[in-house]
Amino acid sequence: MTSPTTPILTVHNLSAVFPDNNGGLQALDRVSFQVYPREFLAVLGPSGSGKSTLLRIIAGLLQPTEGKVSFGDHRQPRIGMVFQQATLMPWRTVIQNIMLPLELDGTDPQQARARARELIDLVGLQSFENHWPRELSGGMAQRVAIARALIHDPDLLLLDEPFASLDALTRERMWAELLRIWQARQKTVIMVTHSISEALFLADRVIVFSARPGRVKLDLNVDLPRPRTDEMRYTAHFGRLARRLKDTIE
Amino acid sequence: MSLMVVHKLTQQFRRSVVLSSRGIMATLTQRVIALRSWLGGLSVLLFLATWHLATRYGGLPAFILPSPAAVGQRFLRAVMEGLLIEHTLITLLEVMVGLVTGASLATLIGYGVAKSRLLENLLAPYLVASQAIPMVAVAPLLIIWFGPGLFSKFLICALIVFFPVLINTVVGVRAVPKVYYELMRSLRATRRQTLLKLEVPAAMPILLGGLRIGATLSVIGAVVGELVGSDRGLGYLIYVGRSQYDTALVFVAVFTLIAMALGLYGLVTLLEKTLLAWQEQPRL
């Protein structure tokens, strides 16, 4: 058993260099941090600072050039990932896309379908379950991808700018849902975002990356009480935290 | 609370818009299709009329250009005698066996080539050569080696189908976006699952494109083989018709071949319609 004080994920001295024509392109430079069980971590940083690369390394999709990623109980946790690009399979309907992780698990199709319906309700796509991805808007497709990342009840959620193409109303609804799921299901979340207020509203901790090569420039504890409310976003303390993040990024 | 209501309303509105626009699309599409087939029929009629007039007033002897009526009569006679059906079935058998074996082998090997640099490098010279060699030139050799029977025709058809299907398989499999592989890996999919749930459906459009080309080529392969050396099949019928100055019979055989190629083409199209429903765009 892991006690709450042992990290579920340790990123140690991680460097990533992509081969190119002049000596390699360094995306990450000796990045280290730890994530504790049930923590909600947000990662901020300028474009090209290696945020997506970091998630891909944690998910085991990419080997780091140096350093390592280790998990608390020494085995890869179940991962739910929302990629930065849309990754819906165009030959699957909305509900079939959402069911994919359960299909790969060998879950009973009846059960998988019922579970997928719950998630379709959650992301507000009730009347679209049998539509093809090409019939969806960008924001709708992203919501399908979020539902798919949640369906198999993963331990670790890796979200790469999951709300980037949503309108403000939907985005805030999704924030609330994400917080609800995160609290109810006791998941660990690492979310990349470009939005300071999104990071502060959702996360326990915010890591800020420097411009390429990505280095941890700031590891900020977000000491806002939970549950987070809309009003908190207009408090002086929220403003101070936002100011700090903004100054670090610039 | 009120947010939810607005949300529900928007969705209802969206749904009704989608439904009604679909209805309009459907009737429009139907009308366009009706118009198209009407125009198609008209152009065939025009063609037949021109043909008829050319034979009537062109002063050409029947062994050069038989009239449409003569061809029709010859067709009926050939059917009655059982001649046409027998030879058509033989050619169809050659076409189908060649197509199925050629396409299956090409898909298997194509997948291997797409996945392994080693295999690609090993096979590259043969693949390039097989594209460069005109089948018509190799057909006599195959008949010398394997005799004038069905087997040499199977082989010619399979060989002629092989290359385009193989190329399309390689292209189709290589074109699967990398991020889908990452998705499958993040979900710990097995090799087999990645093949069945990602690679096969993702490559399907290009694969079927290869099959479509292959189907038409297979008909060509069968006829070439039969013309070079055979005592059966529509190609043989063409040969017989020519040597007996029975040009109407040549026409009958040619039209039957066209019908066969179109039928196969239609079959692949049908397959595309069912397998690629996700791709279908509303057409105007």
Ligand SMILES: Nc1ncnc2c1ncn2[C@@H]1O[C@H](COP(=O)(O)OP(=O)(O)OP(=O)(O)O)[C@@H](O)[C@H]1O
């Ligand atoms: N597969 C790859 N091959 C080569 N270079 C890559 C690859 N993936 C990323 N890079 C490079 O690594 C750097 C970091 O990329 P990454 O996608 O991690 O940035 P990011 O922080 O996610 O940026 P953004 O906010 O724009 O999404 C970039 O300069 C990019 O060009």
Ligand SMILES: [Mg+2]
């Ligand atoms: Mg990124």
